[in-house]
Amino acid sequence: MKRRDFIWRTFGMILGLAGLRALVGCSDSDDGLVGQAIGGPGASVNCLANGTRTTIESNHGHSLLVSVDDIKAGxxxxxxxxxxxxHNHLVTLSEDNFTSLRENGTIEVNSTTSAGHDHSIIVSCA
Structure with a gap:
């Protein structure tokens, strides 16, 4: 193999791996599971038994953990x-939000604005 061919193949491989990483490694959501539904697909959701899962719109490293104890306290x-x-954002869950989670509902709240933006956050039962 000629040096020129080796360089072009190596360069192509590096670009291909970088593109694959971008496709696989980036996502707009944070599917932070705090417990999963027992029984796999089709199992019923239950916040008090299985915890919650969160999705943060346009996420870039943020995470939210809503514990079973917080849901029980309400x-x-x-x-x-x-x-x-x-940077940081704050999210406030109200008593009504916790009531919805205790009843295995899904809630949507917005974070505070920081660094010129906010995030829409969905909390649902696992």
Whole structure:
């Protein structure tokens, strides 16, 4: 193999791997599972038994953990969702939000604005 061919093949492989990483490694959501539905697909969801899952729109390192204990307590609570992001947002869940989760509902809330943007967050039962 000539040096020129080797360089072009190596360059092509590097570009291909970078493209694959971009396709596989990036996502607009944070599917932070805090427990999964027992029984696999088709199993019924239950926040008090299985915990919650969260999806953060346009996510870039933020995370939200809503514990079973918080759902049981049912009192308004603010959460930091900084995660691995370089900035922080706060999210407040109301008593009504916790009631919906206790009843195995899904809620949608918005974070505070930071660094010129906010995030829509969906919390559902696992």
């Amino acid at each position: 009192t308004e609570k603010s959460y930091s969702i900084q995660g691995s992001s370089g």
